[in-house]
Amino acid sequence: MSTFTIFLILIIIVSLLLMLVIMVQNPKGGGLSSTLGGGGSQVVGGVKKTGDFLDKSTWTLATLLIVLILLSNISLKENYAATDSKLLQGGEIENTVPDALPDPISTPDSE
Numbered sequence: 159m160s161t162f163t164i165f166l167i168l169i170i171i172v173s174l175l176l177m178l179v180i181m182v183q184n185p186k187g188g189g190l191s192s193t194l195g196g197g198g199s200q201v202v203g204g205v206k207k208t209g210d211f212l213d214k215s216t217w218t219l220a221t222l223l224i225v226l227i228l229l230s231n232i233s234l235k236e237n238y239a240a241t242d243s244k245l246l247q248g249g250e251i252e253n254t255v256p257d258a259l260p261d262p263i264s265t266p267d268s269e
Contacts, residue, residue: 160233161233161236162230162233162234165226165229165230165233166230168226169223169226169227169230172219172222172223172226173223175219176216176219176220176223179212179215179216179219180216182212183212183216
């Protein structure tokens with residue numbers, strides 16, 4: 159399994175987790191944090207409410223997704239570095255144009 163494939167699997171997993179965290183949040187501040195009671199930044203028993211956790215996890219997952227995408231791009235370039243085209247390596251390119259064009263289709267003379 160190549161490095162790019164591993165990064166691709168990680169990108170899919172992080173994307174699904176990010177979608178899940180975003181779907182749990184309510185755009186008006188309700189969501190999971192209001193279900194468990196009170197405001198989003200209250201401290202109860204030394205533990206912050208879920209609003210801060212969801213906010214931090216969203217930013218963390220988004221940052222991780224960007225980093226994984228950049229790393230996968232680097233690994234993709236490394237995997238295909240050995241397969242550069244002959245033009246980039248300064249080699250000869252085969253002639254793909256035919257030497258002669260085929261005869262045009264002749265139409266029967268109408269008399």
